Amino acid sequence: MYSNNSLIDEKSRGVYVIAATPFKDDGELDLESVDRLTDFYLEKGVAGMTILGMMGEAPKLTLEETTAVMQRTFKRVNGAVPIVVGVSHASNRHVKSLASEAMDLGAAGVMLAPVANLKTNEQVYNYYATVAQLLGPDIPICLQDFPQVTGVHTSVSVINQLVDDFEQVVMLKHEDFPGMRKLSQIRQEASEQGRRRISILVGNGGLFLPQEMLRGADGAMTGFAYPEMLVQVCALFDAGKPDEAEDLFNIYLPLLRHEFQYGIGLALRKEILHRRGAISSAYVRRPGPLLDANDHEELGRLMNRLERSLA
Incomplete structure (x- = not known):
């Protein structure tokens, strides 16, 4: 049994922000900005953090860099909030190794997406079942349902069967698109x-957060560069004020929608975090998207409009 007392479970709720991974302008890992970004997220009131996710550029890190990011983040958080670690990988052996390392460092659980292009319910179930048995009952698992990237459709029946068969499956990161009917069905x-x-x-960047909260979601696990909005919206829903929550959400919606664009969304997110002082560089490790002069001007206009609306 791992010693961490703040493991994720079925009652976990709030905003578990997907953390970006900061790099310097030359593409090297920026551990000082890991500290700054961690402080930024904590100051905005997040309930937890998720590191080494897809938007955290985890596949672009070496094994040594992966360990360095984990160690630095856990040290900076110092138990203030639970940390979920993304462990998705084509190799089950790598998944087990990274999950064990993360839990030894104090992780609250792991997030796992299926390997790409599984086609049938049986294949999807067998993949997750194999990994769950490999990791054992003491490592809480968050299933990542992200077919837009993985090419894998995880049906409601498969999710239900995994919940029934494996007590360590305690969380679903829901980002099928469209997927709100799936949420309601679950x-x-x-x-x-x-x-x-x-x-x-x-x-999905929080793009449908108000509707998903009304359908039974417990919060958000996404990396929108204004995490305080996500935190405030979830708090208003918890306080029984859905209309106020949606009114606040709508102020941020133009920028949220802009940041969510496929292709350049990560570059936009890191540029916003850079402009907000959370990271020293907006560099996206190659291969990755680059913003041009029009993109920068457009983003500045949207950020200025947001500030005026909030004022």
């Missing part, structure tokens, strides 16, 4: 069939 079937209710945190 909640409805859990209620009707007496199934264990797991935590559901939503992704």
Whole structure:
């Protein structure tokens, strides 16, 4: 049993921000900005952090860099909030090694996406079942349902079967697109069939957060560069003020939608974090998107409009 007392579980809720991985202008890892960015997220009131996710450029890191990011983040957070570590990889052996290292450092659980291009329910179930058995019952698992990237559709029936069969499956990162009907179905079937209710945190940049909260989501697991909005919206929903939550959300929606663009979204997110002083450089490690002069001007206009609206 791992010693961390703040493991994720079925009751986890709030904003588990997907952390960017900062690099210097020359592409080298920037550990000082890891500290700054961690402080930034904590100051904005996040309930937890998720590091080494897809938007954290995890596949572009060496094994040594992966360890360095984990060690630096855990040291800076110092137990203030739970940290989930993304461990998705084509090799099950690598998944097990990284998950064990993360938990030894104090992780609250791991996030796992399926290997690419599994085609049938049986294949998807067998993949997750194999990894869950490999990791064992003491490592909490967040299933990442992100078919836009993985090419894998994880059906409601597969999710339900995994919840029934593996107690360590405690969380779903819900970012199927469109997927709100799936969210409703999971909640409805859990209620009707007496199934264990797991935590559901939503992704997709938070683009549909108000609707997803109304359908039974417990919060967000995404990396929008204004995490305080996500935190405030979730808090308003928890306080029974859905209209106020949506009014606040709508102020940020133009910029959120802009940041969510496929292709250049990560570059936009890191540029916003850079302009907000959270990281020293907006560098996206190659191969990755680059912003041109028009992109920079457009982003500045949207950020200025947001500031005026908030004022």
